[in-house]
Amino acid sequence: DKDSYKVSGGLHGVGVSCVNALSDHLTATVHKEGKVWQQEYEKGKALYPVKTIGETDFTGTIVTFLPDKSIFAQTTEYNYDTLSARLRELAYLNKGITITLTDKRNTDDEGNYIQETFRSTEGLPEFIKYLDSTREQLTANVISMEGEKNGIPVEVAMVYNTSYSENLHSYVNNINTHEGGTHLSGFRRGLTHTLKKYADESGLLKNVKFEIAGDDFREGLTAIISVKVAEPQFEGQTKTKLGNREVTSAVSQAVSEMLTDYLEENPNDAKTIVQKVILAAQARHAARKAREMVQRKTVMSIGGLPGKLSDCSETDPAQCEIFLVEGDSAGGTAKQGRDRNFQAILPLRGKILNVEKAMQHKVFENEEIKNMFTALGVSIGTEEDPRALNLSKIRYHKVVIMCDADVDGSHIATLILTFFFRYMREMVEQGYIYIATPPLYLVKKGQKREYAWDDNQRDLIAQKLGVNVNIQRY
Structure with missing residues (x-):
């Protein structure tokens, strides 16, 4: 309706009709011209004609609806964070308006419904x-x-x-x-x-x-x-x-x-x-040269694979996986427990470069990052885009980041994830990247050994095993 709205996000005027058709129950209440009008619907059909239910000094419309569970079979639950993000966005885009989000499914410590109010004066x-x-x-x-x-x-x-x-x-x-x-x-x-x-x-x-x-x-x-x-x-x-x-x-x-x-x-x-x-231009030119160096240093180059890589014997990338571990010590332990037929190990030296804060040419010049490119068989540059990631010769379809369960390990895992997100995002989006969740404790008594991933689990295992337990933190 061009006379009602100067601009609108709707294209066909059927938004609420579709919501009604997909709802178990919908109620529309309109405050207009001093009166309150209402009509209810069930399974898309009106239960009664529009009727007056009272008088009012306000104007506005209230629509309440419940999704039809027979149509939305998987879920009819609304995600609070999704709604919160969208309403916050709308408040910024329309400065001066007030939007309130109330979640009547949950209460705070004082028994009140979870509620947020969004309002922006600057936009x-x-x-x-x-x-x-x-x-x-x-x-x-x-x-x-x-x-x-x-x-x-x-x-x-x-x-x-x-x-x-x-x-x-x-x-x-x-x-x-x-x-x-x-x-x-x-x-x-x-x-x-x-x-x-x-x-x-x-x-x-x-x-x-x-x-x-x-x-x-x-x-x-x-x-x-x-x-x-x-x-x-x-x-x-x-x-x-x-x-x-x-x-x-x-x-x-x-x-x-x-x-x-x-x-x-x-x-x-x-x-x-x-x-x-x-x-930025200077860094781009330097990065181009560094990218070309990475591009040339492929698996088929004279340098071959990184010296610290313990490769697997399987040649089908879909069957292969590589574990990125922190340091030679962890690499040695991982090698003892791997299946060399399809599992490869690449030790990384401590904390890798924080690519979020580094200029691009510094990233491509970093030795650990160059080793990851080479070991994975990933290069830069396709026929369509010289700067795009080239996965045509990828050597592993599962890349597992395996770090200690402590704070340092979490930091290293975050740095590696940041690198993949910024420079190999296609691998993240296509499901190649995994994070191992190693235990934080080993609880043992005699020949009995159990692993715990947090303090509560550790205490429960220790209580179950009784006295004289030995607890080892990794």
Whole structure:
């Protein structure tokens, strides 16, 4: 209904109809024109015509429904964290509104229902601060821009931090378009064009001897792009990617104009951002050379497999698994207990590089990381993308991170996981990566030996075995 809503996330006007059809029970209560109107439905069918049930000074609509268990056979339980994240998001996207989430399934220590209230007075800048709360900002303030181009309202909040990855979030009419689309393309185009033009005109690039790419302008950037489109066209029914072509130029022009004004009014911030971009470009060029070295150091190279790798005899990658263990000592123990037919062991020297805080070329130059690339048979570069991960010659379909159960072991496991997430994410997404859960204690008495994974389990086993038990902590 174009007369009722200027913009809407719905496309066909059948949202509540579908909810009703899939609900065991639904009640709609409308406060309008001084009266309260109500109608109830069961299994999608009205139980009675719309009726007046009272008078009111308020306006608004309340819809309550219960999912039909005969349709949603696996679960009808709502995940609190999922709802909380979405409502928090909506509060940031619509500053000034108050949203309350009440979970009547659970109570706190005082017997009250679990409840959260979401309200944002700043909107997107406050959202940026929430997203970047664990990162170190390069500029004191969040860059906030709000304008309209070709009848399309555009709102952007962005900030640069000391990290090496981009973190972009895009929305259309409050819908999270996590696959991006034309509005995100417009933002990237406007950002790159404006920053490059400013850097050229201000002379900040005069001593730079190499090309600066679009990715360099977005390294360490956290940004939120929110647009309002009267008739959004999404690619597919999931509404995760915007397809309106006219939005690209509208967002690009709006971002270019607003960002130009900001850079001219804040020259110190502008210089800091451009210096970050130049460092990113330098690191990218160094990383390319380091990647090429990793690419050349394959299993078939002269150097062969890493010397510390105890390989398995099986040649079918689908049947093979490799254990990444901390240190030679753990490697020796693991080798004694493995099945050499299909299990390989690669000891890593202590804590590997924290790739979250390291520049890309430092990552590819790190010896332990190069050993992992070589042992796994993974290289960088495909026919389609020279920077993509190439898994065509992967040697193991199960990579098990096996560290001690103590704090140090957890830290090492986290560092290894971070490496895989940042540099071999396809392996994580395709289910190649596992974490072993070793016991924390060995409880023994005579010939009886039992393992415990926490203090409570240790105490229960010790109590069961009686006196004179020996407890060994790993």
